[in-house]
Amino acid sequence: MTEFRLTRRQALQRAGGGSLALALSSLSGAAFAQENRTLRIRNDRDIERLDPASRGGWYDETVMFAIFSGLVRYAPGDEWTYELDAAASIDDSDPQHIAFELRPGIMFSGDHGEMTAEDVKFSYERFADPEVNAVYASDWAMLDHVEVTGTYTGIIHLTEAFAPLFTSTLPHASGLILSKVAMEASGDKSFATEVPACSGPYMLDEWLPREMIRLVRNPGWSGPAPYYDRIEILPIGDVTSAETAFAAGDIDCTQIAVNSIPSYEGGNADLVVKPALGYAWLGMNVDTPKLSDITVRRAIQHAVDVKQIVDATFGGAVEQANGLVPPPLPGARDEVLYGFDPDRARELLAEAGVTDLSLSLTFGTNPDLMIVAQVMQVQLANVGIDLTIRQMDSNTMIAEAQDPEDHQNIELIIEPFTTAPDPSWVTEWFTCNQIGDWNFQRTCSEDWDARNTAALTIADPEERAQEYVALQDDLEETGAYVFLYHGVNAWVSKPEVNAAYSADAQWALLRDFSAD
Amino acid sequence: MMSYLVRRLVLGLLVLVVAMLLLFVLIYAVPGDPATIALGPRASEAQKAFFREQMGLDQPLAVQAASFLWNLLQGDFGTDILSQRPVADLVFSALPRTVTLAVAGVVWAALLGVPLGIWAALRPGTFIDWVIGLISTSVVALPAFLMAIYALILFSVTLGWFPAIGAGDPGDLADQLHHLVLPAFAIGVAWVGYIARLVRVSMLETLAQPHVRTYRAFGVPDLRIALRYVLPIAVVPVISVLGVGIGNLLSGAVLVEVVFSRPGLGSLAYDAVISRNFPVLLGAVVVTTALYVAANFIADTLIAWLDPRLAEKG
Numbered sequence: 107m108t109e110f111r112l113t114r115r116q117a118l119q120r121a122g123g124g125s126l127a128l129a130l131s132s133l134s135g136a137a138f139a140q141e142n143r144t145l146r147i148r149n150d151r152d153i154e155r156l157d158p159a160s161r162g163g164w165y166d167e168t169v170m171f172a173i174f175s176g177l178v179r180y181a182p183g184d185e186w187t188y189e190l191d192a193a194a195s196i197d198d199s200d201p202q203h204i205a206f207e208l209r210p211g212i213m214f215s216g217d218h219g220e221m222t223a224e225d226v227k228f229s230y231e232r233f234a235d236p237e238v239n240a241v242y243a244s245d246w247a248m249l250d251h252v253e254v255t256g257t258y259t260g261i262i263h264l265t266e267a268f269a270p271l272f273t274s275t276l277p278h279a280s281g282l283i284l285s286k287v288a289m290e291a292s293g294d295k296s297f298a299t300e301v302p303a304c305s306g307p308y309m310l311d312e313w314l315p316r317e318m319i320r321l322v323r324n325p326g327w328s329g330p331a332p333y334y335d336r337i338e339i340l341p342i343g344d345v346t347s348a349e350t351a352f353a354a355g356d357i358d359c360t361q362i363a364v365n366s367i368p369s370y371e372g373g374n375a376d377l378v379v380k381p382a383l384g385y386a387w388l389g390m391n392v393d394t395p396k397l398s399d400i401t402v403r404r405a406i407q408h409a410v411d412v413k414q415i416v417d418a419t420f421g422g423a424v425e426q427a428n429g430l431v432p433p434p435l436p437g438a439r440d441e442v443l444y445g446f447d448p449d450r451a452r453e454l455l456a457e458a459g460v461t462d463l464s465l466s467l468t469f470g471t472n473p474d475l476m477i478v479a480q481v482m483q484v485q486l487a488n489v490g491i492d493l494t495i496r497q498m499d500s501n502t503m504i505a506e507a508q509d510p511e512d513h514q515n516i517e518l519i520i521e522p523f524t525t526a527p528d529p530s531w532v533t534e535w536f537t538c539n540q541i542g543d544w545n546f547q548r549t550c551s552e553d554w555d556a557r558n559t560a561a562l563t564i565a566d567p568e569e570r571a572q573e574y575v576a577l578q579d580d581l582e583e584t585g586a587y588v589f590l591y592h593g594v595n596a597w598v599s600k601p602e603v604n605a606a607y608s609a610d611a612q613w614a615l616l617r618d619f620s621a622d
Numbered sequence: 623m624m625s626y627l628v629r630r631l632v633l634g635l636l637v638l639v640v641a642m643l644l645l646f647v648l649i650y651a652v653p654g655d656p657a658t659i660a661l662g663p664r665a666s667e668a669q670k671a672f673f674r675e676q677m678g679l680d681q682p683l684a685v686q687a688a689s690f691l692w693n694l695l696q697g698d699f700g701t702d703i704l705s706q707r708p709v710a711d712l713v714f715s716a717l718p719r720t721v722t723l724a725v726a727g728v729v730w731a732a733l734l735g736v737p738l739g740i741w742a743a744l745r746p747g748t749f750i751d752w753v754i755g756l757i758s759t760s761v762v763a764l765p766a767f768l769m770a771i772y773a774l775i776l777f778s779v780t781l782g783w784f785p786a787i788g789a790g791d792p793g794d795l796a797d798q799l800h801h802l803v804l805p806a807f808a809i810g811v812a813w814v815g816y817i818a819r820l821v822r823v824s825m826l827e828t829l830a831q832p833h834v835r836t837y838r839a840f841g842v843p844d845l846r847i848a849l850r851y852v853l854p855i856a857v858v859p860v861i862s863v864l865g866v867g868i869g870n871l872l873s874g875a876v877l878v879e880v881v882f883s884r885p886g887l888g889s890l891a892y893d894a895v896i897s898r899n900f901p902v903l904l905g906a907v908v909v910t911t912a913l914y915v916a917a918n919f920i921a922d923t924l925i926a927w928l929d930p931r932l933a934e935k936g
Contacts (some may be wrong), residue, residue: 241665
């Protein structure tokens with residue numbers, strides 16, 4: 107038997123080499139990189155849940171739109187229109203009974219067979235299954251049932267007409283189709299990231315958590331073939347790191363910060379800037395003593411010069427908002443009711459008998475919002491209001507705003523939201539039952555809530571748009587809202603890449619990307 | 623020697639348990655409802671309540687802490703509240719990346735710091751010594767993330783020598799090393815100054831010893847004396863400092879991993895804080911603490927072995 111001995115001197119001499127060996131030994135694996143027709147694109151977060159019923163957010167949906175198909179899908183371009191996807195035809199002439207016919211020959215990955223109307227029925231009716239516990243159950247709240255009339259044909263029966271069906275349900279992720287066979291074989295009612303079977307042009311090949319998601323062509327896909335053989339999606343949270351990676355040539359396409367837009371204008375990269383489906387507003391907590399008087403709130407509405415704030419923050423890249431609903435959507439307003447008028451603001455404060463008013467403005471860790479707050483601080487000082495800035499972690503702020511007692515710490519608040527392309531997604535957060543959740547202003551009107559619910563079923567588009575304008579008018583009348591901006595989404599891609607995005611550029615539509 | 627090591631080991635384990643309990647309380651004291659964050663704004667109260675029940679978040683804190691420790695003893699780190707994957711899978715797949723980064727950072731620091739220290743020690747009081755001292759002191763104050771940003775701009779964007787993000791293809795060792803160079807440099811460079819100063823001081827002390835004068839009297843060249851007879855003695859304090867320094871390197875790795883979008887324990891913990899993914903955060907922090915304790919124990923053992931007098935003193 108040989109005894110291993112190492113002297114102290116030998117140990118010291120080998121220490122450097124040992125460190126290097128340890129460094130090398132932890133690197134392992136087996137794969138290789140193929141550069142042909144591979145798109146490398148940034149996602150700002152890693153995937154969390156790819157189940158259409160309980161998906162996480164846009165970072166999941168970007169992947170889901172590539173690996174699943176729905177009856178219809180959002181068309182790439184500048185307009186919010188839909189086009190046929192898995193469906194060969196769809197008849198929307200009757201708003202309560204929508205007939206569809208699937209294209210034959212769409213095969214699920216993993217030998218789970220051909221897509222049939224049974225899969226459509228399974229995929230949509232599961233939103234109401236208590237065991238699925240669907241987070242997006244409201245998307246199919248008015249689904250009665252899906253009637254299967256043939257292998258490829260069926261009828262979606264609704265309990266009443268549902269206006270968002272073709273704007274934010276069927277073309278969105280809630281309209282994606284799963285394999286009934288694969289789901290039943292998995293034994294689970296829902297899933298997170300282990301997708302039972304893919305129904306889109308791509309399928310998941312490999313997922314290295316927080317490192318890369320690799321998509322490859324789905325051999326069972328019979329629709330238009332996508333250009334790229336594979337897509338590598340890199341979750342890069344920090345937008346500056348993503349822009350650096352793009353500048354270094356490590357990725358082909360990335361979303362960029364709004365304040366980076368000028369640096370890409372006129373450059374070699376293809377820059378795309380589109381109006382976002384977002385909305386930022388100054389909210390006033392009507393439950394706090396200082397803001398319980400509507401006259402004071404109205405004074406603040408008049409004291410804020412939104413155009414100046416938006417220009418200072420975004421340098422002309424973003425327009426000021428006239429309401430909550432973003433302009434591409436029906437229900438967007440053309441003007442505000444209580445605009446900038448500092449003299450009127452001073453009059454109202456005097457009328458309310460308020461002197462030496464000091465308020466706090468709370469918002470999350472968004473550098474844009476710090477500029478917004480600083481400009482607002484000056485504007486409010488101009489009418490005699492002292493504004494204290496409270497910037498904090500967004501989740502901490504939300505917890506405070508939702509807390510039954512701590513919400514009193516929130517006086518003025520800014521927390522931008524994003525939305526799907528239907529006005530109902532915008533207004534749903536301002537109801538009475540959202541107090542304690544997402545209605546940070548705590549404004550409440552039972553009548554308003556009833557009208558908001560009824561707006562879901564208004565079939566006439568013009569009438570529906572007018573109703574959403576009126577609903578926003580009423581919110582502004584409460585004095586608790588100052589509408590700020592909707593924002594833009596900006597992307598850059600290499601010149602040889604033909605990028606494709608949704609109308610708001612929230613999603614990169616990966617299956618539509620190509621190259622010269 | 624053995625009793626010294628046993629004392630150190632027991633102390634290390636005690637530190638680990640106390641740190642874990644403290645971290646558990648601190649992490650759960652952070653405001654923000656994990657259910658709201660995980661499920662998003664469209665989740666109903668019933669769904670959020672079900673989620674809290676599933677994750678054990680509805681239990682009193684003491685019960686959660688006891689359950690956490692008990693599960694940990696059985697090797698169960700819990701479940702990621704977002705992806706529903708075992709936390710152990712996430713943590714132990716990230717661990718090699720961070721250890722590699724920290725070790726490579728130490729290698730960078732040693733590769734630059736030791737020669738600089740030797741050079742300065744061989745020319746004490748000269749202009750070279752002054753310049754090395756200035757550089758060493760300056761880099762000590764540099765935050766790792768700042769160095770990371772400058773390294774990215776210079777070596778990735780401007781020169782294109784190294785990739786800007788990621789950890790490289792999992793199957794390609796050369797690609798992984800290529801991706802490792804810049805982040806390791808970023809976290810290691812601050813230690814160049816420490817090591818250079820330590821080696822310089824320690825070498826000057828050793829060079830003044832009688833046995834070194836004897837070597838010189840026998841005509842042994844200065845460089846050979848320095849490398850063969852002085853450096854092995856002078857490097858002992860460096861090992862002691864590096865034991866503590868591993869903790870700093872691990873904390874430096876957090877921001878560097880974020881800047882380089884590099885998967886590892888640091889970026890895992892960072893993402894978990896943002897999303898209030900407490901089980902993942904705890905898993906990452908517990909393993910990092912264990913690494914820190916283990917690094918200190920290894921350093922203590924090495925030092926005791928290299929200089930048994932220290933072990934006798936306790």
